[in-house]
Amino acid sequence: MTGPFSHIDSWVFDLDNTLYDAEAHVFVEVGARMTDFVAAHLNIPRPEADVKRKHFFRTYGTTLRGMMTEHGIAPDDFLKHVHDIDLSVVPQCGITQKLLKQLPGRRFIFTNAPRHFAEAMTAQLGIRDCFEGIFAIEDAAYWPKPHMDTYHVFLKKHGVDPKRACMFEDMEVNLKPAHDLGMTTVWFHGRNPDPAHLNHPHTHHKAEKLSDWLVTHVEKKH
Numbered sequence: 001m002t003g004p005f006s007h008i009d010s011w012v013f014d015l016d017n018t019l020y021d022a023e024a025h026v027f028v029e030v031g032a033r034m035t036d037f038v039a040a041h042l043n044i045p046r047p048e049a050d051v052k053r054k055h056f057f058r059t060y061g062t063t064l065r066g067m068m069t070e071h072g073i074a075p076d077d078f079l080k081h082v083h084d085i086d087l088s089v090v091p092q093c094g095i096t097q098k099l100l101k102q103l104p105g106r107r108f109i110f111t112n113a114p115r116h117f118a119e120a121m122t123a124q125l126g127i128r129d130c131f132e133g134i135f136a137i138e139d140a141a142y143w144p145k146p147h148m149d150t151y152h153v154f155l156k157k158h159g160v161d162p163k164r165a166c167m168f169e170d171m172e173v174n175l176k177p178a179h180d181l182g183m184t185t186v187w188f189h190g191r192n193p194d195p196a197h198l199n200h201p202h203t204h205h206k207a208e209k210l211s212d213w214l215v216t217h218v219e220k221k222h
């Protein structure tokens, strides 16, 4: 690698909407299952459960953390139920398959999703063998990004030096702790980025999506 990424030896990837497009299928399915779970567990109608989920997401970062903190649920029941969906319709990306493994150094997934889902999704995408490790929500004691302690646990568990690590994310808020720890950051802003979020100092580099960044920074040198 050349330029601003020449010192990087660890590449850290978010999963949903970073390594694949989650909006088209997965977020719809998982979201509906989360609403079902909240409605059934709290014995409230689905519209009310949707309002609850928005509150949980804003306050705690995930529906799971909200249900754990406010209602004392067991995380495994929730994670098994809501992520048990058919992934066979999620398309593979030939550019990502080809170029991801050419990034020199160690590669990791750092996700707020559960381990079984991250394993199944990377297998579906045909990129499982690109990664040395998957750091899932169970590894973070269910404290999601952007909770700072979770970043410390990730770095320590895998012996990653933040000054030589690059983190990729679609949620710019999750790059703030990475920046504060000295990591290089790349924000995938999608097709229609909110102008209010374009100039944060913690988003060092930007691209619409991962395949664009890979073509620019990996394919060029060959």
Ligand SMILES: [Mg+2]
Pocket: 014, 015, 016, 017, 018, 169, 170, 171
């Ligand atoms: Mg994401």
